[in-house]
Amino acid sequence: MITAQDVERLRAWRAQEHPIVSLYLNVTPPHPFVSELNSLIHLQKERWATNNAWDKRQLRALEELLARLEQHVRSVERQLERTRLLAIFASADGFWQEYRLPVALPSQLVIDFDPYIRPLTVLLDEFDRYCVVVTDARKARIFSLYLGEFEEHRGVFDDDVPGKVSVGRGVRLGGPGVWGGTGELRIQRHIEDHIHRHLKHVAERTFDFFTQKQCDLLIIAGPEDKTLPYLKEHLHSYLRERLAGEFHARPDVPIAQLKERALAVAHAWERRYEEQLIARLLEAAHRPNGLGALGIEPTLEALMLGQVHTLVLQHDARFTGTVCPNDHFLSSYLERCPSCQGPMHHTEDLADEMIEEAIHQNAEIEHIFTNHEGFTSYGVGAILRFR
Numbered sequence: 001m002i003t004a005q006d007v008e009r010l011r012a013w014r015a016q017e018h019p020i021v022s023l024y025l026n027v028t029p030p031h032p033f034v035s036e037l038n039s040l041i042h043l044q045k046e047r048w049a050t051n052n053a054w055d056k057r058q059l060r061a062l063e064e065l066l067a068r069l070e071q072h073v074r075s076v077e078r079q080l081e082r083t084r085l086l087a088i089f090a091s092a093d094g095f096w097q098e099y100r101l102p103v104a105l106p107s108q109l110v111i112d113f114d115p116y117i118r119p120l121t122v123l124l125d126e127f128d129r130y131c132v133v134v135t136d137a138r139k140a141r142i143f144s145l146y147l148g149e150f151e152e153h154r155g156v157f158d159d160d161v162p163g164k165v166s167v168g169r170g171v172r173l174g175g176p177g178v179w180g181g182t183g184e185l186r187i188q189r190h191i192e193d194h195i196h197r198h199l200k201h202v203a204e205r206t207f208d209f210f211t212q213k214q215c216d217l218l219i220i221a222g223p224e225d226k227t228l229p230y231l232k233e234h235l236h237s238y239l240r241e242r243l244a245g246e247f248h249a250r251p252d253v254p255i256a257q258l259k260e261r262a263l264a265v266a267h268a269w270e271r272r273y274e275e276q277l278i279a280r281l282l283e284a285a286h287r288p289n290g291l292g293a294l295g296i297e298p299t300l301e302a303l304m305l306g307q308v309h310t311l312v313l314q315h316d317a318r319f320t321g322t323v324c325p326n327d328h329f330l331s332s333y334l335e336r337c338p339s340c341q342g343p344m345h346h347t348e349d350l351a352d353e354m355i356e357e358a359i360h361q362n363a364e365i366e367h368i369f370t371n372h373e374g375f376t377s378y379g380v381g382a383i384l385r386f387r
Contacts, residue, residue, distance in 0.1 A: 002087075002099050002147075007120050010089060010097065015113040018061050018092035019054065022116035023069060025086040026107045033086075033107070037073055040109040041066050061092035062111065082148075089115045102148045103127060106352040118359055128270075130244065131215040132262045133206050135231060136223050137195045139251045140202045142209055143258070145219070145266060150259035156205050196230060203234035210239060217244040219265050221258070224248050244269040271370055278372045281312055281381050291384040294375070296321075296332050296350070299382045303357055304329060310364040310383040313351055317379035321350035328357060351380065 013020070023040075027033045044066070048059060069088065080086065084104040089097045105123065110116035130145035140157040143150055210218060218239050222228040228246055235243070245265035249258060284292025291309075293302045296319050302308050322344035323330055324337035330353050335344055347353055358365050368375070375381065 002101060002120060002123065006099070007117055010115045010117050010120070013089075013095065013115055015091055016093045018058055018065075019111050019113050020089060020091045020095065020115050021062070021065055021069065022110040022112070023086070023088045023090075024105055024108050024119055025073065025088075026084070026104045027080050027086050028084045028104045034070075034073060034077065036107050037070060037109075040107065041070065044109055044111060058092075065090060065092050087120065106355055108356070128216040128266075129214065130217050130219055130262065130266055131206065131210045131213065132219045132221070132258070133202065133231075134221040134249055134251050134253070134258060135199065135202050136227055136250050137198065137225075140198075140205075141251045141258075142206065143255075143262070144213060144215070145259070145262050148263075150255070150262065152255065153209065156209055157202060195227075196234070199227070199231045200234045203231060203236065203239070207236045207239055210242075216242065217266075217269065218242050219244050219262055220246045221249045221261070222246075223250050274366075274368055274370060275372065277310075277312065277366060278368065278375045281383055282374050284383060285381060289387060291387065292381065293384060294381040295378045296380055299380050300330055300332060300354070302382050302384055303354060303361075303363075306361055307384045307386055308358060308361065308363045308382045309385040310366055311354065311358040312366045312368060312375075312381045312383070313355070314376055314379045315367045315369045317351055318348075319350040319379070320346070320348055321353070323347050323350075323353050328353070328360070330354060330357060354380070 023037075025033050025037055045063075048054070054062065069090065072088075073086070076086075080100065082102055083100040085099075085101040087099040087101065089095065101123070103123065105119050108116075108119075127147055132143040132145055132150075134141045134143070141152060142156045143152050206218070209215075218235075220228060220231060220243065222231065232240065232243075245268060247261045247265055249261060281292050281294070284290040285294040286292070293299045293308075299308075299311070300321075303311070319332065321330060321332040322334055324340065324342060324344050326340050326342050327337065329337045329339050329344070330350065331344065332350065336342065337344055355365060
């Protein structure tokens with residue numbers, strides 16, 4: 001798993017004598033990622049022939065490192081069942097950092113004197129980090145849900161509500177008359193006071209955890225009683241605004257079941273978010289002079305003009321087109337680049353190139369995984385910064 005601290009450590013790394021290779025390899029089945037890696041390496045070697053950026057010693061070390069990368073990818077080919085993106089940062093100086101991530105980005109190979117971290121920073125911004133709190137009237141557990149990984153964080157909650165509450169002398173329980181009823185009500189109020197104190201503490205610790213871990217959204221869970229309504233009363237307004245949903249469960253439920261239910265809530269929230277995003281895009285695109293574009297040509301034009309705030313892609317959309325190898329101008333049909341007049345290269349997956357360009361422009365990228373009337377037939381669109 002990748003964290004903001006990992007990215008910061010990568011950002012701070014600088015090459016000593018040899019350049020750093022940054023590899024992002026899309027290993028989503030049935031993607032032919034080994035042959036794609038060979039193509040990326042071959043492309044780099046072609047560039048060396050025209051751009052003498054490295055001396056002979058560095059080039060020899062780079063060739064050995066790239067051969068080692070290829071051998072490593074072949075050796076782990078059968079160990080990537082849960083992996084969609086293999087990210088490796090390495091240099092001949094002995095530096096090697098590897099991440100196996102459950103989400104995909106376009107494959108690319110970059111060689112420079114510092115790690116190429118832009119795709120990782122986009123990845124951290126793109127995917128929501130959930131804080132999941134499971135509590136009842138006595139105990140609580142807290143988890144983080146990020147990129148499909150569900151991790152428990154122990155030691156955040158350290159108090160329990162007593163199972164029994166002592167009753168003061170003079171209160172008779174179960175006896176006739178008003179004394180018994182009053183005592184029972186007093187006990188109930190005493191218990192509820194303990195529960196409220198417990199849930200207030202849970203809410204406070206949740207706020208601390210949420211902000212320290214830089215979470216994006218909150219999911220809460222509890223038994224089918226007053227626990228969740230009470231907990232929501234104590235949540236900081238900042239957390240209530242980021243509440244993605246809730247489900248019923250007690251803290252002693254096995255972690256696999258908690259993960260399954262939390263994922264269901266997260267997926268439901270993401271579907272709602274997609275619906276709101278698509279409604280916003282369609283409304284903007286259909287309004288005269290609105291800040292929206294639909295379809296491959298209008299979206300490409302907006303992207304080439306730097307207008308795109310959010311690039312929206314149907315997850316399985318595929319477009320063929322052309323790309324300029326010099327300035328990354330994109331088109332669905334042009335044979336020559338209108339910018340440098342050079343020849344355009346054909347690409348079978350123009351969507352990957354659009355994602356790369358959006359990343360380069362610091363635009364947001366949203367992948368749509370469900371069918372939406374009015375958008376799916378287009379496959380791509382954009383919410384614009386300006387006209």
